Each structure stands twice: as structure tokens, then as C-alpha cells.
Amino acid sequence: xxxxxxxxxxxxxxxxxxxxxMVDDCEVHSFVAQESYRDRMLPHAQKALAECDLIFSHYxxxxxxxxxxxxxxxxxxxxxxxxxxxxxxxxxxCIDLIVGHSSxxxxxxxxxSAIVAAAYSLxxxxxxxxxxxxxxxxxxxxxxxxxxxxxxYLHSSMKAxxxxxxxxxxxxxxxxxxxxxxxxxxxxxxxxxxKLLAIKxxxxxxxxxxxxxxxxxxxxxxIWPVYPELAQALGTKGSYTFKKAGTPVLIEGTHTLMGLxxxxxxxxxxxxxxxxxxxxxxxxxxxxxVLAPLLIGS
Amino acid sequence: xxxxxxxxxxxxxxxxxxxxxxxxxxxxxxIDGLITRFGWDEILAAMxxxxxxxxxxxKKLYTDILEREAxxxxxxxxIYAYGIQGWRVCLQGLxxxxxxxxxxxGKDAAAKAVLTAMWRDLTDGRDPPDLDELASLPWTDAxxxxxxxxxxxxHQSGRLWQRLTGNQGGVxxxxxxxxxxxxxxxxxxxxxxxxxxxxxxxxxxxxLPFVVAVPPVGEAHGRPAVPVLSDTLNPYKxxxxxxxxxxxVAVSGAETDPMVxxxxxxxxxxxxxxxxxxxxxxxxxxxAAQGHRYLVTEQYHGHPGVADEGYAVYPARFGNIYTAxxxxxxxxxxxxxxxxxxxxxxxxxxxxxxxxRPRIQEGGFPSIETLLEDRERHYRAVRQxxxxxxxxxxxxxxxxxxxxxxxxxxYPLAPGVVASRVPDDDPQFHNHSVGEVSSDLDRFLAxxxxxxxxxxxxxxxxxxxxxxxxxxxxxLVSTVASKSILRAAVDEVCRRHDGKVTYFPxxxxxxxxxxxxxxxxxxxxxxxxxxxxxxxSVFGRHFLSSGLDDAPIAPGAASEEPAAVELREEDIAxxxxxVKVVCDEEAILG
Numbered sequence: 001x002x003x004x005x006x007x008x009x010x011x012x013x014x015x016x017x018x019x020x021x022m023v024d025d026c027e028v029h030s031f032v033a034q035e036s037y038r039d040r041m042l043p044h045a046q047k048a049l050a051e052c053d054l055i056f057s058h059y060x061x062x063x064x065x066x067x068x069x070x071x072x073x074x075x076x077x078x079x080x081x082x083x084x085x086x087x088x089x090x091x092x093x094c095i096d097l098i099v100g101h102s103s104x105x106x107x108x109x110x111x112x113s114a115i116v117a118a119a120y121s122l123x124x125x126x127x128x129x130x131x132x133x134x135x136x137x138x139x140x141x142x143x144x145x146x147x148x149x150x151x152x153y154l155h156s157s158m159k160a161x162x163x164x165x166x167x168x169x170x171x172x173x174x175x176x177x178x179x180x181x182x183x184x185x186x187x188x189x190x191x192x193x194x195k196l197l198a199i200k201x202x203x204x205x206x207x208x209x210x211x212x213x214x215x216x217x218x219x220x221x222x223i224w225p226v227y228p229e230l231a232q233a234l235g236t237k238g239s240y241t242f243k244k245a246g247t248p249v250l251i252e253g254t255h256t257l258m259g260l261x262x263x264x265x266x267x268x269x270x271x272x273x274x275x276x277x278x279x280x281x282x283x284x285x286x287x288x289x290v291l292a293p294l295l296i297g298s
Numbered sequence: 299x300x301x302x303x304x305x306x307x308x309x310x311x312x313x314x315x316x317x318x319x320x321x322x323x324x325x326x327x328x329i330d331g332l333i334t335r336f337g338w339d340e341i342l343a344a345m346x347x348x349x350x351x352x353x354x355x356x357k358k359l360y361t362d363i364l365e366r367e368a369x370x371x372x373x374x375x376x377i378y379a380y381g382i383q384g385w386r387v388c389l390q391g392l393x394x395x396x397x398x399x400x401x402x403x404g405k406d407a408a409a410k411a412v413l414t415a416m417w418r419d420l421t422d423g424r425d426p427p428d429l430d431e432l433a434s435l436p437w438t439d440a441x442x443x444x445x446x447x448x449x450x451x452x453h454q455s456g457r458l459w460q461r462l463t464g465n466q467g468g469v470x471x472x473x474x475x476x477x478x479x480x481x482x483x484x485x486x487x488x489x490x491x492x493x494x495x496x497x498x499x500x501x502x503x504x505x506l507p508f509v510v511a512v513p514p515v516g517e518a519h520g521r522p523a524v525p526v527l528s529d530t531l532n533p534y535k536x537x538x539x540x541x542x543x544x545x546x547v548a549v550s551g552a553e554t555d556p557m558v559x560x561x562x563x564x565x566x567x568x569x570x571x572x573x574x575x576x577x578x579x580x581x582x583x584x585x586a587a588q589g590h591r592y593l594v595t596e597q598y599h600g601h602p603g604v605a606d607e608g609y610a611v612y613p614a615r616f617g618n619i620y621t622a623x624x625x626x627x628x629x630x631x632x633x634x635x636x637x638x639x640x641x642x643x644x645x646x647x648x649x650x651x652x653x654x655r656p657r658i659q660e661g662g663f664p665s666i667e668t669l670l671e672d673r674e675r676h677y678r679a680v681r682q683x684x685x686x687x688x689x690x691x692x693x694x695x696x697x698x699x700x701x702x703x704x705x706x707x708x709y710p711l712a713p714g715v716v717a718s719r720v721p722d723d724d725p726q727f728h729n730h731s732v733g734e735v736s737s738d739l740d741r742f743l744a745x746x747x748x749x750x751x752x753x754x755x756x757x758x759x760x761x762x763x764x765x766x767x768x769x770x771x772x773x774l775v776s777t778v779a780s781k782s783i784l785r786a787a788v789d790e791v792c793r794r795h796d797g798k799v800t801y802f803p804x805x806x807x808x809x810x811x812x813x814x815x816x817x818x819x820x821x822x823x824x825x826x827x828x829x830x831x832x833x834x835s836v837f838g839r840h841f842l843s844s845g846l847d848d849a850p851i852a853p854g855a856a857s858e859e860p861a862a863v864e865l866r867e868e869d870i871a872x873x874x875x876x877v878k879v880v881c882d883e884e885a886i887l888g
Binding site: 084086088128130131132133134135136137139140144145147148149150151152153157173182183229282283294295296297 | 635677861865
């Protein structure tokens, strides 16, 4: 039996799932090296990695301790690097507000809307913000160019890792919206990437088909909608329904979805505690510069 | 003598050669209109193309010279003379007739009258010298002698010189002597040999067909054909029939179709949206009735407090939009760019009126919340309209409006017309200028094309007069001022947005003198069904096609991926940042 370990960020779990689907007679251990549970999973990781034949990993910096790529290489030898998938073509309004090492929370974990953040910093009343979600504003903000830009970046960033996704790309596009958010791909993307990595590592033949994953680990996390006006231009359908992390608690009748109005209101409530530096980030400042001259009246 | 006359005719024909084809295509029944348009010389020269021309012209000569209707025999023989030998022979025949001589009091007097007429004809109306001596000569000798007179040669040479070089006066002696010696053809040859002619041709080469090739008359003498310029100095000559009042309007009367071509056509699958003053309602009804895809993005939804009124009159329930400023602000409000301070007016019985569409619902809304919720749905429908239409037709109706001094919001009605209380912002009367209207339209178009760059816009001006004016002047004066301002502004805007914005002249069709107010009802304000039908028939003729178009209606709908782009440094920095971001799953897993 072949033993494989996958270490990395949130995308690592999907890569591990795909490898399980493709590689015959194998055991795969996936470790998502997030800070809050790194220590708890350490004994399991140490044991699994020591026993495995092959390690795939995102490049993790020294601050990841045991899981850092340099440490894994030192302790276990070869590590095959996994390129991270980043694609903001479907959700160009989705940003983060990270100042230093602090990621300021939003109603959707750490994902923020550039429009909402800019509107807040312009003192636009919260009940007016919803009206700014329209094609004209997106046009002015350059959101309609984001898909092409993100595509260029994705292809070139993959190439930097020796991965050519040009053969996979048509299937991704055909599948519709293939990202939950700018850094959370849907299974088809992770399965494609895992296949290319497995071929590169000699685990499977070059003509191996992309496996279909029945489980979408990242769907448990926040999902940013593709706004309908943008979706139309991309040949798909969209919505303003935001999904929070987690799954519905059926007993309580709760759900994980919220509409644009609720998202804006909750963002405004949280922004009272967010320092000014967060609103001075370039992406917010640029959005503010575009919006400010457009707004007439209070 | 005959040789010289023939040469004159040939020269005249050459000079009018670029009208030749045009004249053959014209309606020859309107001889008076054509005479006004082209002048006698060219009409006469061109008339050989048509028997009906000849008949009408000979009849007119009979009326002018003999002051009676032509008898059948005389008509036939003069038509023959006219067609075969030219108009001057026909003219001479009538002027030299016994009848004319008797009427003028003897042969000499008649001959003198003929020679005087010819002199004036050849010198553009100058008074003749003493012609007694010539009048006593036989007819042919007299005319020969007349044509060889220095004054005639100098004047005719001057005309040719002007036409062929653009110069006024200063005719070289060689040209005049060539004319005296051998007539106009030789004078033309003499001019063509001079540098002034070459210079003139080079200067106007780009404006061909000023230079017209002519039959190689000169080849009979072993010389190259002579290029002849045609009416280079009169830019109106040779223009299409619709550019002349007589042929463009007088001939067709109330049936005049003033639309000249359309830069695009509308297929049955193209989504059409209309907005504007009440006349725009006629357009929307008619387009829908004809089976075209009239876009409706807001439909009755049955929400409590919302009445099933005013839907489908326009694509969204915005009611009449009389001014360009109102249209601009509708766009701004729908896209969240403008938030008015005055959200509602209060009507009778405590109900609430939307100030921007005060008459969409009789009596208004039962609560502010209902009003605002309905407005939110309405704005969504407005955005869909702007983004989904292939053609947007806007009819401008008024310049008079009511504006909030607080935030510049424009209202389609004075508050007092529908509201029971004066709103807090107390709107003030304002009458837009040409500059304001064109600026508002420009601004609207810039915004509109940002969300729908593939759309075409058609602008019209409502022919419906003001029902009342708030200016201290007569309503008729205000009406004409208002419509003139709108019409001028639209003209400016169409020039600036050539190819994307087209003017449709429904205003001219209804209000022009050719219709003699026949398309107005008894109140001289409302347009009759016949008027609307005629406007729509013109619209359909130029814009509507019966074909289907399979191209995507929604301009933004893209089945293909966007084209490749180059990344800028700021983009790369942004994406690189995303790569480093640690996602937030610990929120649930931690």
C-alpha cells in the first residue's frame, strides 16, 4: 500500500480527497495546518508523515513550525509543492481586511465586500449601500475585467510550479462558477490539480481522467455569491445570497445564508471596531476613489 | 446660326450633365417645383429626356408667351421642335409667330421683343442696347448678329470662366475671342488650356463628381475630350430631392416622410424600450401591437398596497418622463448614485405619493414602507430595462419643470397638482435652456452606454403642445419655445453621438406645415390616431424589419470568455496578496 500525506492550507483537503480517488491501493492523510489546531493535530501529523512514502504540500513558511516546508524537507526528504489556486474572476468584490497579522472579521468570516467597506468609510448610510450593487458601479470599478485578469494570473502562477492547466481550463469553465470565493476552489478544480500533480509524481498514467469528488470540503466555509449582473456577462446565473461558514443547525431551524441587506448591516455593525488602517488598504482606497465622485445626495 | 444654337444647347447640356440622371428619376408632373429647383436652363436642356416634360414645358411657354392654352396642333409641332431642335427653336417659333407679332403690334415690334428677350436671357437680364437695326434683319441673321455681339460673348465667357475656374471677372481676352469666333465650346477649350483651370480642378478633385466627363465632342476635330465642371459654385445643386422643399415636402404634402435613412434596423427579437412624455405611450402601444419585442421589466406583483395600475405602459412603472433631467436622475436613482432628500409627498387621506412618478397609482400608497418597497422593485426593473434593451427610444416633452432647491431633484409635476401639502423642499419652477437639456442628455447617454454599450438610442420630440405654462406668457409662445429648445438640444446631441443616437422626426411629421394641423384633434393638442398611425408607418418603414435575429438580446450576455488582458503591477500585487491569505476555517473547526 502506498502512503501519501498532503499538508497545506484549506485547499489541501480536496487535493487529498482527489488523490484517494485516483491512486490505487493507497492511504492518504491530509493536514490543514491552520494555527488554531496545529498543536492538537501535531502527534497525528508526525506519525503519519513519518510513515508516508510521498509528501505533497503547499509552500508553508517558517511560522508554521513543524509543518513548514523547509522543516518537512529536512525531516522527510522530498516534498512535492502544491500550487495554491487563487482566482477572483467570479467574485471581484470579495476582499480581506488584513492589517499586519490581524484579519478583521466580517459577517462572512474574513471575507469583506470592497464596496461595503468603501461605502462605510465614505459615511454612506447603510440603507443606501445596497443600491450600489449594480452593473454601473461594477463597470466603474473594473469588475468586468477581473475574470480575464484573474485567468491570466492563474495560468502564469500555475506555470511557475510547472503545472500547465490549459488542458483543464475548458472543463472548469464549462462547469460554471468553479470557485466558492477567490481562494476556495470547487472540487473540479482541486481534482484537476491533484491529477496533474499525481501525473507529475508518477503516481498515475498521463491519460488519467479527472476524478469526480462526491464531497466538497470547502463548501462548509463561506461562499461568496457571483453577483447577477456579473454572472450574466460570464454566461451564468448569480445571486446576492451569501453563505456563512458551517452547516445549518436543523434542530434550531437556523441556516447559513444571508441576503445582501443583512450582509451590509452586519458589516457596518462590525466596522465600528475595525481600525482606520484597514480602510486605508489600497483595495478599499481605490474603491472609495471610484465611488466618491459618483454619489449625489445623502 | 443653327450651328451656334446647337453649340449653346450642347454646352448647356454638358453643364447640367450631372443632373441628367437625377432629372430622369424625378416626378415630372411637378414642373414648377423643378423649375424653381434647377432653373430654366437646366430644365430645358434636360427636358428632351421626357415627353411629359416637353408637353408641360410647351404648355407653359404657350401660357407665358401667347397667354393662352396650347391648341393640339401647335402643341404637337412645338413639342417636336423642342425635342429635336432644342428649346430656343421652340421659343423662337412662338416669339416669331403671327399671333405674337399681332399681339405686340407688328413684325418689327415682335422681332424686337424676341431679340430683347434673347439678349436678356444671354446676359442674365441686362437691358439690351438699341436693337432696331437687328430687328429689321431676317430672323436668322438677326440672331447670329446678336450672338456675336461683344457684350453677349463677354457675359457668356464670364459665366464659363467662373464655373471652370471659380474666379469672378478677369476673363482672359483669348477666352472671349474664342467665344466670339466659335461659340461656347471653343471658349471652354481655351479655359481648359489655362493654369487657372488646372488649379481649380486640383483643388476640387476630392469633391468629385464636380468634374464630369462629357461626350467627346472635341474628338471630331482630333482633339481630346473636354472635361467640364458642373455648377461647382452652387453647393445645393445636385443634392438629393429630399433636401429641397419643393421636391421634399410640397410634392408629397401631408404624406411627407422626413426620415432619411436609418443607421440600423430593429428585428422582431430586438428588445425595445421607450420612455418620455405622453406621446411615447403611443410608440410603446404601437410597437407592441405590431408584434415587436416591447420590453416590459416590471409587472404587477400583487403586493399589499400596490395597485395594478400603470404597468406595461412603459417597460417599468415610471410614468411619463417629460424632461431630460428627469431621465438622467431616474438613471442616477436606479443605480444608487442619487438619493433624494424628499422621499414622498403626502396626498389626500394621509396616503403617500412617489414624487418622481406621482400618477402611477391613483391616490398614492397607503404607507411610506409600501411606497419605498415598491420603489426598490421599480428601480430593479429600471436597471433591467436599461441593461436589456437593444433600442432605447426617448421622447422629450417639456422644458418646464419643478426642481427641489435642496438637492436638485426634478419632479414631473408641481407638488400642488397632486399633493395636499407642500413638501419640505418646496420645489421651484424652472425652465430648462438648450444647454441644460443637451448637457443632461449627454450625461444620461454617457451613463447609459456604460451599462449597455451595444444599445442604440432614438430621440424624438413630442408634438403635443404644453397643456399649461407657468411662464408669464402665452401658452403658445411657451410651447414653441419649449419645443424649439428641445429640438435644438436633440440636434446637438445627435451630432455628438453620431452612429449611436438617432433622431426620429415624429415632431416634424405632426407639426410641420405640410400636415396643416390635420393630425391634431379639435383641441389642437392631442394627436389623432391617424397621426400616430402615420408616424408609426414612417418609423416602421425606416427602422423595423420583420426578420428575426438570433443574436443575444442582452448586450452583456457572453457565451465566450473575455479576451486576454495584460496584468498591471497593482493587479499582480493584489493576487499575490490573495495567495498569502490564510483562510478562516478555524472559525468553525477551531
